Amino acid sequence: MEDVLFDFLSKYVSLTEEEKNAILSLDIFHSVKKGTILLKEGQKSKDSYFVLKGCIRTYYILEGEEKTTAFYTEMEAVTPHCVISKTPSEYYISCMEDTILTISDSDMEVEMNGKFPKFETLCRMFSEELLVKQQIDFDKFKTSSPEQRYLDLIQKRPDLIQRVPQRQLASFLGIAPQSLSRLRARILEKGKA
Amino acid sequence: MEDVLFDFLSKYVSLTEEEKNAILSLDIFHSVKKGTILLKEGQKSKDSYFVLKGCIRTYYILEGEEKTTAFYTEMEAVTPHCVISKTPSEYYISCMEDTILTISDSDMEVEMNGKFPKFETLCRMFSEELLVKQQIDFDKFKTSSPEQRYLDLIQKRPDLIQRVPQRQLASFLGIAPQSLSRLRARILEKGKA
DNA sequence: CACATTTCTTAACTTAAGTGAAGGGCCCGA
DNA sequence: TCGGGCCCTTCACTTAAGTTAAGAAATGTG
Known part of the structure; x- marks a missing residue:
């Protein structure tokens, strides 16, 4: 599973063994059962997710109805709104299937970014890429x-x-x-x- | 106008005089007339924009019809899809009003990120923030x-x-x-x- | 200023989505 | 195994958006 992650990351930057070990030492790999709720409305969380195998979804509960707005499958990442805005979450995140993912909290990321500039480059490139991809999706949706x-x-x-x-x-x-x-x-x- | 930019950036990181001067020396401030087309479909470009005053819009031409998908006004930034994907642009960007903006190309950014780690932090934080904001907008749109x-x-x-x-x-x-x-x-x- | 062009509004009609209700299939637990 | 609940489908009806067209208003240009 580690290799799957590192293969993915190598698309952005090439990591040394030391850097890989630093990532591994964070103990971010987790296996979660279908139905597990990773984040609830109203909750404050610092956790971001990266799906290695399986599927998770984000959904709101509006007027008693579930409104699913996104699915994340293999090699996709979510940083919930609440992590960045530091406010309680407006939505839920749950596992659609038994899922293997990484969970990293924002304190970890700050620390890694400080220690390894390459890690910050990775995060920057990744979120820039997600931003334009999502923009394209949104444009497509509108039209x-x-x-x-x-x-x-x-x-x-x-x-x-x-x-x-x-x-x-x-x-x-x-x-x-x-x-x-x-x-x-x-x-x-x-x-x- | 410089102060408007630096005030904005100070929300993310605090810059030294040296860093500010490095930014100023890039000569990124531009004044563009209403109607100017900054990016055309099919064009390859490395330029990102940050609006200080005025308004720009992105639009597609689909079946001969303009489809406007976004407006960027004061203190908003766009990095077109083509800059990240390195493919020809699928859309246009034009000025709705006489507009003052910064234009920075991706080579500049790579250079600045190399020289000033703080600058990369700034870019990372900014695009992470945009990403979650846009996600919320998209969710709202869908529901x-x-x-x-x-x-x-x-x-x-x-x-x-x-x-x-x-x-x-x-x-x-x-x-x-x-x-x-x-x-x-x-x-x-x-x-x- | 006058003309041409584009934009906005309105209307009538078509098409598709929202809504409420009902039935069938399937899974799960008692 | 039976029953309850959930999901998917279908139907009839309502509501709203798409489309085509026409005219009025605003805009820009020579």
Whole structure:
């Protein structure tokens, strides 16, 4: 599992053995069971997550309804809002499957950034990359219909459609679960004709 | 204008005179006329922008239609997708008003990051902050109706509604211009009743 | 100033999403 | 194994957004 992480990190910077050992000594690898809630609304947390295997999701509870806004799967990272803003979390994070991930808190990161400038470079590059990726996703979302968003999802993240309940996909696509059902039926109908 | 920038940066790190001078020596301050196009589709660019005064927007041209996806006003920054991905730009950036901004290219940033670790810390903190802010915006967008998004915009960025053409606001809100007109009429009607 | 262009609004119609309700399938626990 | 609950689907109905079109208002240009 360590190798999976280091392979990933090597896309950004090349780490020495010393640096790798420093990361390993933080004891950040964790295995969590399906259903585990990593973060709750109202909670203050300093933890960031990086998924090595499995899937986690972020969701709000609005008017008693779960609204899923993001899924993170293999090689994806989340730093919750509350970690940066230092305010209580507005959303939940839970495990969709048995998941292996790293958990690193912001104190660790500050310390590592101080000790190893390369680590800060890594964090900067990574968050810059996430920022532009997310911007592209947001732009795409704004300029597409729900149907187009669903078709795009089939192309870009086909695995999600298999591993995630329909109702959660629906709110991820910004629509009601019934609308997703109908939209899927509509697409099938078109395919036949 | 320099002071406006340094005041802003002081929210993240405190800079020495030497560091400030290093920034000033880069000659990054520019004044651009309304209508200037800073980046075109298909162009490769290394430039990032930080708006000191004025307003710029990013937009796509899809099926011959302009689709505005973001506005950047005072104290906001953009690093276009193409700078990070090193591919031709998929969108345009233009000036909505006479604008004063900083333009810094990625070579400059690499050099500054090498010379002043504090500068890299600044960039990391800033992009981490933007990332979570944008995540919150995206979540809000997904979980709101167009009407609610417009009402939120009145609260959060009332200036935009004044300084930006309606049709551009519409695509920023993810709807057709006619729908925004209708929606506004609907809200007014409710307000009366 | 006058003309051309673009933008905003309104309206009528079409299409799709929201909503409430009901039924079937599936899993889980009693 | 039976029953309860949850999820997905379907349907009918409501509401709102997309679309096409037309006219009024505003903007920019020569």
